[in-house]
Amino acid sequence: MPTSSSRPRARVSKANDSDRYRGIRRRRPPPGRSLAIFSALLLAATGVFAGLVGPPLVDRLTADEQSVAAAGPEPSVDVTPLATPSAQPSVTASPQPPPLLRESGPVPRSGQDSFEFAPGLGKVAGHAGTLRRYRVATENGSGQDAEKFAEVVEQTLSDPRSWTGSGQLRLQRVPGGANYDFTVYLATGSTAGRMCAAGGTDIRIDGEPYTSCRTPGKVIINLSRWMLSVDHMVKAKVPLDVYRLYVINHETGHQLGHGHEQCPGKGRPAPVMQQQTLFLSGCTVNPWPYLDGERYEGAPV
Template identity: 55%
Template sequence: MVALASVSLAGVLALAGVLVASPDAPAADGPVWDAGAPTTPAPSGSATPTPAPSASPTPVLRLPGPVPSTGSGTFEYATGRGPVLGRAGQLRRYRVAVEDGADEDVARFATAVDSALGAPGSWIANGQRRFQRVPDGGGHDFTVYLVTAATAREMCAAVWVDNRVDGKSYTSCRGLGKVIINLDRWRLSVPHYVAAKVPLDVYRSYVVNHEVGHELGFAHERCPGRGKLAPVMMQQTLFLNGCVANPWPYVDGERYAGPPL
């Protein structure tokens, strides 16, 4: 994701409203992020208690606590070989790595990446591509890195991507064979997702599928219209421009895309 240095965070926030897009955006035929409701207990002593409505757990929108801003610049790689994700097509093998000092468990990060790439709406949905996680040294096509903001700035700059907003390392990015996920975004999501109560796991699936989409050769796309789902190749980390958050490149089994940027 290319974030130009001239982009201001205030400008980003101005584009986002209560419903991810804007307060007057029409309802979309997409996901509704429910923050959950309390459960009503059954009355005591009732012979035939009325079942209480099941409560949806309050979604985690961002993680509390400080986020390490710098790490060692060295990496721990996930071990083992994951299952083949997808039913047919070209097999792309990937490693998963976490920067030392990021205070993140590499196995847990690997599970999240596997889940994002193996979901029914991911890039495997068309039956023309498959993914498999492999250990370091197992022969890979690309690596998914989780790195601190300082390292993200260095790694993105090395592949000619400016990931800054308001002069600070902000977005994730992709270079040839490198999917670089910014730890700040992995832990904190983005303000317009948080304001709309979009779960952190949804943002995580989005950012993995977005940057892997670049690795597959897909370019940025625009919002197709107010209240519609945002294409996964839209720069949802920066804005939604009236669209609704969406982490998947395929919706109802069909490739979901917007106009080219």
């Protein structure tokens, strides 16, 4: 009987594991699947890292976007479309005060029958013709300042629509002590009445000194008219300043040799030498002797 040592032994292969699987085809995963697996692993690793350093960003930002985000939010911009001119809200201008038609308060009916003359020498108005000098004065006790009254008179007579518009006359205001051709006075009604009567003109209506006048060398403006205008102009809402222009030009026109004139037609401007203080006769108020550079006048009375 053979011994155990004489039994044939089983042959043991010394091949390694790779030889064990030799002949078996290895399968490679498709490229897309590999990329997906790689991406999943990368995202998982990123999530773990981000969990350690802070909360993950919701969106992936470019380098430019990251710099904008780091700078903070942009200031807000109003993108409301501009309205068309018709859609813009209307702006209401502040209402202008109504023109002064007459002064308020009592008007002195009499003064001291003496006058204060405005100082100073005015500029020559007009470019050619005879030079005539005039003084300006206000009655003491009238409450009127001589210099302020002189400013209005000088501005009126220096306007090219006034009498120098003829091109044949020059006018200049002079102080009280200078040589002069005539004087423009602002006098209370009582004093104006006496001064006019002394020169042969009765300015009374219903016994009251009402209008202004001119006597040789004297243009006399009635303070009552200067302050209160006249009823028909107040009713027509003619500004007091317009009446003042008229009365200066009208009475100075008499001093320069012009007589009264008539209204040339209904609706037309009244000639400055029309007696606008008393009536308009269908004309409209006009304070100037020259309109559009031409002498404007009506038929003589």
